[in-house]
Amino acid sequence: MSSKNSNWTIFMRGLVKENPIFVMLLGMCPTLGVTTSALNGLGMGLATLFVLILSNTAISLIKTLIPDQVRIPAYIVVIASFVTMVDLLMAAYWQPMHEKLGLFIPLIVVNCIILGRAEAFAAKSSTLQAVIDGLSMGIGFTWALALLGGTRELLGSGAIFDYPLVGEDASTMLLFIMPPGAFLALGYLALIINKLRGVK
Amino acid sequence: MDYLHIIIAAVFVNNIVLAQFLGICPFLGVSNRISTSIGMGGAVLFVMTLATLVTFILRKLILTPLSIEFMQTVTFILVIAALVQLVEIVLKKVAPPLYQALGIFLPLITTNCAVLGVALLSVQKEFNLMESLLFAVANALGFTLALVLFAGLREQLELVELPHAVRGVPIAMVVAGILSLAFMGFSGIV
Incomplete structure (x- = not known):
């Protein structure tokens, strides 16, 4: 397989086949916690995407310098530094989103997707491939979050990306933007995706 | 804020798993049996209380006096990771039966976002030492309650x-x- 071809394979993998949320079930806390609207899901997804690309790049660059025994703490420090950067950057340039996501931004540190990709992929691959993998997993995470957020926003407040689709006095299923709705919406989405993947 | 208020709010009203979505990974991962849920709950109670205590002291004595609060996330996660290792080593030596009981759950706790979440939340809510500790214990109990109920189901x-x-x-x-x-x-x- 030519190298261009294998890069393409790496890129496609995170989007659907090994989608971090629907297939690998990683990073469930922000997935359920912030997806009250499509925009929140998108914001969280982009913040994670940013950290994922940077941490994958950094870790694949320094992978030969880190002794094997202390690699996990070393990865965590690298990830935590990038998360702090994203936290400060968002507070400065995207303040409304920073307020909405709140606690979940520092919690990107403990998102299993990022440490998982560092350990399973970036530590063993070339920098270019690690960047592609970070991009792919990040985009896979972002679309899944935006889809879940969009579903909840549509059912719960009758809007999509804050654009109202129903009249002001229409009654919507408020349950879906409350905590139980997060579990229910993800459960049914996972069921639909299972069906689409051909599970009987 | 009075103490009973903190406890009831953390265990029932704002349950850390079911209302705040922290600690979902172990909630889904290790909740197949009631007995393992109780083990996980015990380990979380232990680490969460210790982590909140240590991060509180670090923040008061180092981060705030030097005005480097932006290092909070990095410091807290390192403290938690180190603490989990330390607890593992100490328990192995001092209380082998407890170590055996908590065994596999301890390393999993580093990536349990509930622990970091509670440490960050008690900073956000500006609790004093006593309130922070109570908040940590109550949240750990809320976590255990959710885990055990879910395991039963x-x-x-x-x-x-x-x-x-x-x-x-x-x-x-x-x-x-x-x-x-x-x-x-x-x-x-x-």
């Missing part, structure tokens, strides 16, 4: 014949949703 679910497409994640999520709905009944009592 899943033990029963195993006896039911389900279509293949519903098995695993979808049914777990829907059951968690119903449990979360039940906990919403507590809202407004404090």
